[in-house]
Amino acid sequence: MKILSIIFRNAFRHRLRTILTILGIATAVMAFGLLRTIVGAWNAGVAGSSANRMIVRHRVSFIFPLPTADRPEIAKVPGVTSVSWANWFGGVYGDPNDFKNFWPRFAVDPDTWFQMYPEFVVPPDQLAAFMKDRSGCIIGAKLAAQHGFKIGDVITLNGDIFPGSWQFTVRGIYHGKEPSTDETQMFLQWNYLYEQVTQREPGRSVGAGWYVLRVGNADDMPRVAGAVDDLYQNSQAPTKTESERAFQQGFVQMSSAIITSLQLISFIIIGIILLVLANTIVMAVRERTREYAVLKTIGFTGRHLAAFILGESLLIGLAGGLVGVLLTFPVVNGFSKAVPTMFPVIGVAPVTIALALATAALCSVAAAVAPTIRAVRLPIVNGLRTVG
Amino acid sequence: MTNPIVQIRGVSKAYKRDAMTVPVLNNITLDVPPGEFLGLMGPSGSGKTTLLNLIAGIDRPDAGSVSVAGTDVTTLSESQLAKWRATHIGFVFQFYNLIPVLTAYENVELPLLLAPLSKKQRKEHVETALALVGLSDRMHHSPRQLSGGEEQRVAIARAIATDPTILVADEPTGDLDRKSGDEILTLLERLNKEFKKTIVMVTHDPHAAERAHVVRHLDKGELQ
Numbered sequence: 011m012k013i014l015s016i017i018f019r020n021a022f023r024h025r026l027r028t029i030l031t032i033l034g035i036a037t038a039v040m041a042f043g044l045l046r047t048i049v050g051a052w053n054a055g056v057a058g059s060s061a062n063r064m065i066v067r068h069r070v071s072f073i074f075p076l077p078t079a080d081r082p083e084i085a086k087v088p089g090v091t092s093v094s095w096a097n098w099f100g101g102v103y104g105d106p107n108d109f110k111n112f113w114p115r116f117a118v119d120p121d122t123w124f125q126m127y128p129e130f131v132v133p134p135d136q137l138a139a140f141m142k143d144r145s146g147c148i149i150g151a152k153l154a155a156q157h158g159f160k161i162g163d164v165i166t167l168n169g170d171i172f173p174g175s176w177q178f179t180v181r182g183i184y185h186g187k188e189p190s191t192d193e194t195q196m197f198l199q200w201n202y203l204y205e206q207v208t209q210r211e212p213g214r215s216v217g218a219g220w221y222v223l224r225v226g227n228a229d230d231m232p233r234v235a236g237a238v239d240d241l242y243q244n245s246q247a248p249t250k251t252e253s254e255r256a257f258q259q260g261f262v263q264m265s266s267a268i269i270t271s272l273q274l275i276s277f278i279i280i281g282i283i284l285l286v287l288a289n290t291i292v293m294a295v296r297e298r299t300r301e302y303a304v305l306k307t308i309g310f311t312g313r314h315l316a317a318f319i320l321g322e323s324l325l326i327g328l329a330g331g332l333v334g335v336l337l338t339f340p341v342v343n344g345f346s347k348a349v350p351t352m353f354p355v356i357g358v359a360p361v362t363i364a365l366a367l368a369t370a371a372l373c374s375v376a377a378a379v380a381p382t383i384r385a386v387r388l389p390i391v392n393g394l395r396t397v398g
Numbered sequence: 399m400t401n402p403i404v405q406i407r408g409v410s411k412a413y414k415r416d417a418m419t420v421p422v423l424n425n426i427t428l429d430v431p432p433g434e435f436l437g438l439m440g441p442s443g444s445g446k447t448t449l450l451n452l453i454a455g456i457d458r459p460d461a462g463s464v465s466v467a468g469t470d471v472t473t474l475s476e477s478q479l480a481k482w483r484a485t486h487i488g489f490v491f492q493f494y495n496l497i498p499v500l501t502a503y504e505n506v507e508l509p510l511l512l513a514p515l516s517k518k519q520r521k522e523h524v525e526t527a528l529a530l531v532g533l534s535d536r537m538h539h540s541p542r543q544l545s546g547g548e549e550q551r552v553a554i555a556r557a558i559a560t561d562p563t564i565l566v567a568d569e570p571t572g573d574l575d576r577k578s579g580d581e582i583l584t585l586l587e588r589l590n591k592e593f594k595k596t597i598v599m600v601t602h603d604p605h606a607a608e609r610a611h612v613v614r615h616l617d618k619g620e621l622q
Contacts, residue, residue, distance in 0.1 A: 016499075020499060300495065304497070307454070308483070308489070308508060309485075309509060309512045312476070
């Protein structure tokens with residue numbers, strides 16, 4: 011018989027109470043893991059940003075277009091090696107109340123876009139087919155899987171920013187080069203958009219929603235940003251140029267209140283774990299006051315008692331943490347399926363698992379502190395008098 | 399003359415209850431020679447359990463000294479006292495105080511975990527102790543599967559497993575029927591006679607006290 015055996019048997023002395031405690035901790039750890047994963051998914055765009063890409067948008071907001079005539083001038087700025095552009099197309103697919111029918115749709119420059127974004131891997135024959143078909147589109151593999159879209163399928167969208175019925179033939183399906191690459195996007199030809207809008211709404215201009223620049227050296231970014239913005243400082247469309255990472259962070263910051271709330275809730279969950287576990291350990295130690303006094307009488311020291319109590323707390327806390335982590339995977343998977351396009355890149359990161367288990371372990375230690383001190387300090391004769 | 403194994407000199411002890419100080423032991427002096435079977439009797443609140451606790455090193459006197467097997471236990475720190483108890487004291491409680499999640503075997507093995515013994519040596523000690531109390535066939539039973547008398551016999555086996563210098567028993571028959579109580583007293587008598595164990599037993603049962611060689615009475619904190 012070893013100390014560990016005693017710890018294990020003590021932990022499961024009240025089996026139902028211990029199992030309920032483990033389930034309580036597991037639920038809290040799972041919620042903690044889910045929230046951390048959501049916060050991580052929110053920041054996925056930032057994490058997936060390229061180090062040498064920059065975004066040029068209208069200084070007021072990217073909903074205001076920039077003149078396409080700016081492109082040659084921007085391309086001449088020293089340090090800029092290539093330029094592409096895109097426009098937010100919008101549109102509605104099917105039932106607008108079904109969240110999975112929402113996915114990002116961009117009108118892009120077909121000649122430069124996929125060179126600018128090498129992480130979108132398109133088979134060459136499919137890319138060639140897309141280039142040939144003005145009403146063609148390329149969609150992400152995840153989007154194709156969610157809706158069952160295949161090459162040759164026609165996707166019909168009802169335009170909102172660009173009114174009317176729009177039909178696009180799937181000419182290619184891209185895969186992400188990295189796990190963090192968003193595979194839920196749809197790309198159509200900007201030229202087609204321009205032509206159609208010119209025909210459907212004479213007099214309406216279609217500019218570039220934003221320009222994407224590639225710079226040769228990331229260190230040049232501040233200088234390039236200054237140079238581009240200086241070019242259009244007093245124009246009708248003044249620009250704001252920033253790194254792609256900063257641009258993505260701007261989106262994330264729009265949701266900063268939500269993210270802060272999620273982080274706050276995750277800290278509250280840590281408190282819940284602590285309370286659930288502390289309640290069980292305090293009850294267990296109180297019930298065993300007399301036994302601890304007997305152990306001390308036999309010759310066990312305060313360190314032994316601390317090992318018993320801390321060990322039991324860690325056993326229950328880590329069991330709950332482990333079950334919680336295991337539960338996090340199916341829950342995140344289900345969440346991802348429920349809102350497939352809201353968080354295109356979502357997954358339980360190793361750091362989340364480590365954080366969840368570390369939280370459970372720290373809570374275990376914290377929950378055991380007060381009962382341990384009480385048990386160690388309680389005089390033996392007082393402990394032996396305890397009825398419990 | 400043989401040196402006493404327990405030497406108590408001028409020991410006093412009082413407990414504080416709220417603002418009141420309640421004296422329990424008053425200037426007690428007592429010698430217990432080795433191999434003695436001493437019975438301590440007295441009415442409730444006379445201080446007999448307190449005196450036993452001081453001998454066992456689980457309580458400290460307010461004044462005086464308690465020397466057991468040549469060690470003044472009043473000078474030891476808490477951790478030194480714990481080690482000292484593990485070596486020198488076997489304690490038998492009125493309510494057995496076995497650990498309910500452990501079997502009889504494991505309860506007896508508990509104090510041996512603190513000794514530098516191999517698993518095989520521990521097994522020998524446990525089996526010997528359980529054989530001595532007549533419970534070899536119940537060693538894998540948990541306390542709730544044992545009768546009160548059997549539980550107390552396991553508790554005695556636990557107390558003697560480390561071969562302590564002195565055995566202290568606090569009302570060892572107080573929770574048992576007459577038959578079981580007699581069995582326990584016979585066992586203690588045997589440990590004293592055959593194995594020369596020094597025993598200090600607190601009891602308020604005159605029938606139990608008859609088994610002791612010497613009986614001392616405590617009243618209002620003073621030895622008669």
